[in-house]
Amino acid sequence: MRVWGYPHPGTWSIDAPITVVVTTGSARVRSRGITGLRLAEGRAHPWRIGEIPGVDPVTALFMCAGTLTDDQMVIALDAMTSTADNYPGLREGRPTLTPIDIEQCLRAWVRFPGSRRVRDGLSRTRDGVESPKETETRLLLATGGLPEPVVQHEIHENGVLIARSDLAYPDLKIAIEYEGDGHRTSRDQWRRDVQRQRELEDLGWIVIRVTQLDLVDTRPLLDRIRRAVASRR
Template structure:
């Protein structure tokens, strides 16, 4: 059996054009071997995680032209924004007047007006506020609000939040510059509903569902000071009524430490005289009417 010629060590974890022979120093036959990936036309890579958006973007980098940036769902995924599903294609935005990117696994776009571009983890991407506008034509109104909530809510470490990806004012500015382009009506509907504090897509969906059913708007992750001196942050709360709503997502089954911390928080709230309502996906689906009626009765009773 013929042994494969070894690849150059610098190729591991890299992507390169087939024509860049000085870089890869491999024959065309060697580049057809099973240990060499074919992520895009005319590009090869070695040992990249092509199931991850960062890996796919690394694989596409040899094809990026001057002025291009990752955009739309790809930029959102790189920013770890709460999309309903992982993008399967790499979205690339070309500057005004350029030709759009084409090829297998690529969604090319051309900007009518060039948006700001920033570096994120080494990748050129459209600035987060403008990524939000780009998503407006493809997301539901609830999901568009959830993405915006994530953009304006910085990561929380105890009582301190880190910097957000963008401010509400930057979202408003991006929406104004977006003008009447596709998705403008959805942007206009979503923008007033964006709140700082939501920490998951389902929390946003729950908040919007309650409001759209005529209930008062709950506060996302409001601080609740306990008698012990500790501060906890229920997912959603009616502080004046001492009602907390805690969404039980998949992380409660897969992340043991998160699950235990959430159990302790619910116990602490209950001990402090709060009514804690655990919410599941079924409560926003098949059980929605009964769930909403139960919350309505509880809010009415505690308001009396």
């Protein structure tokens, strides 16, 4: 999954074992630092990722499914099916996938460690997501008992696009923006963010900015969003 650029928890090290996939009936690869895995014919599709031989993204996801949490699975699925052209880290040349494509593969594989997690995660996947933290924030709101926000909501005024909010409650005019490091380190981006927030507030929107700290100590953020929602009802 990491080779494809999809979000995966933890960090990779040079000492991490490599999984080598062979078809059923082939000799299992046995060597130090290598884990052999047999798959039925037609399940895995060989793929060259740059100079690295590997498997297709869906096979990679299914092989990792048993090690991911429910939320980590949704984050991976959101990335895998995103139609956004600015999702960070994704490798160029990756196949275009939809939830239906993954569901079809899931039916073909039937059962494997984490298969139920994949199935449940597909029902929580949303299109157009632009970052892992955007998914993490959306899932946090749901866990906190808040309504599910709209993903990448476009805000227009008199037919003119003013902004596109990471997450939003359009009927309540509440926009939720995740601020990654690029928003902090780029002077131009920071200025654009400030100007956009002013424009939205002039139009009566509440703008709530989220940072990584909010996803670690979540209570203040959830309380703030709850107050904003209550103020608009």
